[in-house]
Amino acid sequence: MATVTLTPKKVPSLRLEADNITPDVFAGKSAAEIAGLHVFTGNTQELLGDYFTVAGSAGATAAETSIVIDGDASRVKYIGMKMSAGDILVKGNADMYVGAWMLGGKITVKGSIDAFAGTGMTGGEIIVDGDAGNYLGAAYRGDWRGMQGGLIRVGGNAGSDIGTFMRGGEIIIGGNTDVHVGTHQEGGRIVVKGDCKSKVGGQMVEGEIIVFGDIEVMMPGFQYRNDVDLEVDGSEATFALYEGDVGERHPKRKGDVVFGKLYLKY
Amino acid sequence: MAEYLIRNGFVYDPVLGIDGDKKDIAVKDGKIVETTALSKPTEINAAGMTVMAAGVDVHAHVAGPKVCVGRNFRPEDKLFNSTPQAGIKRMEGGFSVPTTLRTGYNYARMGYGFVMEAAMPPLFARHVHEEIRDTPIIDEAALPVFGNNWFVLEYLKNKEIENTAAYIAWLLRVTKGFGIKNVNPGGTEAWGWGMNCETVNDVVPYFEITPAEIIRGLIEANEYLGLPHCMHVHGNSLGEPGNYTVTLDTLKQAEGYTAKNDFGRDTVLHHTHLQFHSYGGTSYSSKGFESKSKEVMDYVNKQDNITFDLGVVTLDETTTMTADGPFEHHLSHMNHLKWANVDVELETAAGVVPFIYNPKSYIAGAQWAVGIELGLYAKDMMKTYITTDHPNAGPFTRYPRVIKWLMSRAAREHMLEKELKYGDSIRNTCYIGEIDRELTLFEIAQMTRAGPAKVLGLSHMFGSLRPGCEGDVAIYPYNPEAIDPSRDPExxxxxxxxxxxxxxxxxxxxxxxxxxxxxxxxxFWVDCTTSENPQVQRDISEKFKRYYSVTEANYEVSGHHYVPNPYVIEVDASQ
Known part of the structure; x- marks a missing residue:
């Protein structure tokens, strides 16, 4: 595994659009070649080397390439966008669209991330020690294909609209979320260890939402079914199972109507 | 203006009967001329290339409110495919609902010169013309929709052809329209009452008229006026399994009518996107669906006053949009994606739904087969036109792919064997597997240029390289002596x-x-003069006072702003 280390040397005046920071793009390139990749600030095209000191060199393929951002990237967007393999470690914060449309590999962020992380992702892992912003694992604006596979794990809190149009994969939030969880969800699993505010599972068709804490205001479209014992992410507990959103259409499978499942811990 | 001499290309011109001969083509002062008329031309070496008149598209949805709804509610259609401005090109974006700029550029890249916007809601004609104005390069025109219009329904109910014609002439003038479009005749109005017209004999509520009467009435009005284009219909029950009988009934309405016009058009009914109307069976599954392209074409091939376009499904993720409001509602309940609907007061409606023609599903592959079969069963290629009903069955940028499928059996076999998951079921339920025919470049030139130009009444300008025609010439990097369609379809x-x-x-x-x-x-628009008709004038004023939310004075598309570079076709129907 070859490692490329990017050390921030200048704070961008506008947000830096750096979708080139992926193992796929870096693969097979030297430090000088990587420093020569383009980034955008607004409509101005600049070089990655203008903002980062590049050390090390990439492996022959994405899978053999590690990227370390040794510092704060709070103003750097699209880190790991569309990456298929390899890994990225961000030692500080990262801006929007971390791992958007990601296919595989792993992104670890020690700090917090902004909105739209994991947009439309189909595989791989995003691990965040701090907080996540809004629209985590959601669909691109207008699209109906949110997160479809892979894992997003957030140690802290998440914002609003997480897992919108989610169709597969798993999102685990260590802390609390804001409003709108799993809106239009059609598959996959969202686990919230803390509390949710309201509008959880609105227009949900299929999939699971598991909440360990409280939901401040339940959606009226969910109906209590029964209690179940579950082991979730290493801890066992008893949950109340609600099904919904009954206001939405639901497919039939083997004669039974399939609902979205909302588990609320006692 | 510049002079061009295009040398040594393989020329295909069905009008002049040129079938791949090496010829020089001359352009001067905007027109095709004899080569002897040139003095100091810029020479273009077209050796080893194919030369045709620029393409003419008879039916595409490229401008106006429903296209704009498609663009607005599908930001994902532009994701990762926008290109920044470069040189004289401005920024372009979008795939199935491209921006106006990309629309113009992409047609030019395919060698097209004229495109007909296939459905203009009269009330929003200004919007249509603003987008047409903003679409570079290609000449365009728009067909206002009449098949659910209250004036038309009322006049035709009383068999008042002269009044219908006078109203149409007035509407073409105020909306700067080109001809008569007839979408789901009566059905869209019926939908306002929670109903539809599923056959040509279903009665429209309140108006008490049938689709058959609307179709015949609009044909009669069209020929009464002598418009350049014929009545252009999208029949009832689009997309429904078993609808081919409705299609045959629709086509039969043209029996007994002959074209009367000064534009060289000899047909009275154009049926658009026939693919969507040639289905048998009772469901969309491989057990319930079958192609009826052969049955439909058996009829069409016997008629001499009908034209049609294919509407080939291209197996893409696209955006459906039509004035057939009930159909879009139905579609949104099949795929559970976004749905937009607009009612246009007194006149029409429209719906928009994204759609994925998935090659892994049986029905999308079968729909693909039906469209191609129609082209292969057709006998008169001057009456058979290549379209994808852009963007309904696929984006217009797939025309070259459709040409490939029509020209190469190997390309079709590749689809059935490799690309489509249910190739075998499609062979069993459709005709595609048993058809050997491969169309020639001459036939493709008929289907994409000479034919559409003729049915639009524009054969004096487009579709041929005859001296006097517009200087519209496309040169393709295709060497018919070197390329074998069965081996190199790509x-x-x-x-x-x-x-x-x-x-x-x-x-x-x-x-x-x-x-x-x-x-x-x-x-392009048609300015049709009729004799004074006080009754129709009074009816128009009355409707504006009683029903419209705009005044008559604010309805007209004023030329200088909306149509800054018009080409007006004068028609005198006052005699």
């Missing part, structure tokens, strides 16, 4: 996607594959 698609040169109106627009000019696009 080269067909590539060549027709990337015209090496397009000369439009005598001006070089595409040079060596690059857009080098935004051209001088024109908007």
């Amino acid at each position: 080269l067909i698609e590539r060549a027709f996607s990337t015209a090496q040169y397009l000369i439009k109106g005598g001006e070089m627009v595409v040079k060596e594959g690059d857009i080098v000019s935004n051209g001088s696009k024109r908007t």
Whole structure:
């Protein structure tokens, strides 16, 4: 595994659009070649080397390439966008669209991330020690294909609209979320260890939402079914199972109507 | 203006009967001329390339409110495919609902010069014309929709052809329209009452008229006026399994009518996107569906006053949009994606739904087969036109792919064997597997240029390289002596996607594959003079006072702003 280390040397005046920071793009390139990749600030095209000191060199393929951002990237967007393999470690914060449309590999962020992380992702892992912003694992604006596979794990809190149009994969939030969880969800699993505010599972068709804490205001479209014992992410507990959103259409499978499942811990 | 001499290309011109002969084509002052008329031409070496008149598209949805709804509610259609401005090109984006700029550029890249916007809601004609104006290079026109219009329904109910014609002439003038479009006759109005017209004999509520009467009445009005284009119909029950009988009933309405016009058009009914109307069976599953393209074409081939376009499904993720409101509602309940609907007061409606024609599903593959079969069963290619009902069955940028499928059996077999998951079921339920025919470049030229130009009444300007026609010439990197369609079908698609040169109106627009000019696009419309008709004038004023939310004075598309570069076709129907 070859490692490329990017050390921030200048704070961008506008947000830096750096979708080139992926193992796929870096693969097979030297430090000088990587420093020569383009980034955008607004409509101005600049070089990655203008903002980062590049050390090390990439492996022959994405899978053999590690990227370390040794510092704060709070103003750097699209880190790991569309990456298929390899890994990225961000030692500080990262801006929007971390791992958007990601296919595989792993992104670890020690700090917090902004909105739209994991947009439309189909595989791989995003691990965040701090907080996540809004629209985590959601669909691109207008699209109906949110997160479809892979894992997003957030140690802290998440914002609003997480897992919108989610169709597969798993999102685990260590802390609390804001409003709108799993809106239009059609598959996959969202686990919230803390509390949710309201509008959880609105227009949900299929999939699971598991909440360990409280939901401040339940959606009226969910109906209590029964209690179940579950082991979730290493801890066992008893949950109340609600099904919904009954206001939405639901497919039939083997004669039974399939609902979205909302588990609320006692 | 510039002079061009296009030398040594393989020329295909069905009007002149030129079938791949090596010829020189001359352009001067915006027109095709004899080569002897040139003095100091710029020479273009077209050796080893195919030369045709620029393409003419008879039916596409490229401008107006429903296209704009599609663009607005599908930001994902532009995701990762926008390109920044470069040279004379401005920024372009979008796949199934491209921006106006990309629309113009992409047609030019395919060597097209004229496009008919197939459905203009009269009340929103200004919007249509604003987008047409903003679409560079290609000449365009728009067909206002009449098949659910209250004036038309009321006049035709009383068999008042003269009044219908007078109203149509008035509407074409105020909306700067080109001809008569007839979408789901009566059905869209019926939907306002929670119903539909599923056959040509279903009665429209309140108006008490049938689709058959609307179709015949509009044909009669069209020929009464002598418009350049014929009545252009999208029949009832689009997309429904078993609808081919409705289609045959629709086509039969043209029996007994002959074309009366001064534009060389000899047909009275154009049925659009026939693919969507040639289904048998009772469901969309492989056990319940069958192609009826052969049955439909058996009828069409016997008629001499009907034309049609294919509407080939291209197996893409696209955006459906039509004035057939009930159909879009139905579609949104099948795929559970976004749905937009607009009612246009007194006149029409429209719906928009994204749609994925998935090659892994049986029905999308079967729909693909039906469209191609229609083209292969057709006998008169001057009456058979290539379309994808853009963007309904697929984006217009797939025309080169459709040409490939029509020209190469190997390309079709590749689809059935490799690309489509249910190739075997499609062979069993459709005809595609048993058809050997491979269309020729001459036939493709008929289907994409000479034929559409003729049915639009524009054969004096487009579709041929005859001296006197517009200087619209496309040159494709396709060497018919070197390319074998059965072995290299991909080269067909590539060549027709990337015209090496397009000369439009005598001006070089595409040079060596690059857009080098935004051209001088024109908007065509038909100014039809009728004798005074006080009753229709009174009815129009009355309807505006009683029902419309705009005044009559604010309805008209004023030419100088909305149609800055018009080409007006005068028709005198006052006698």
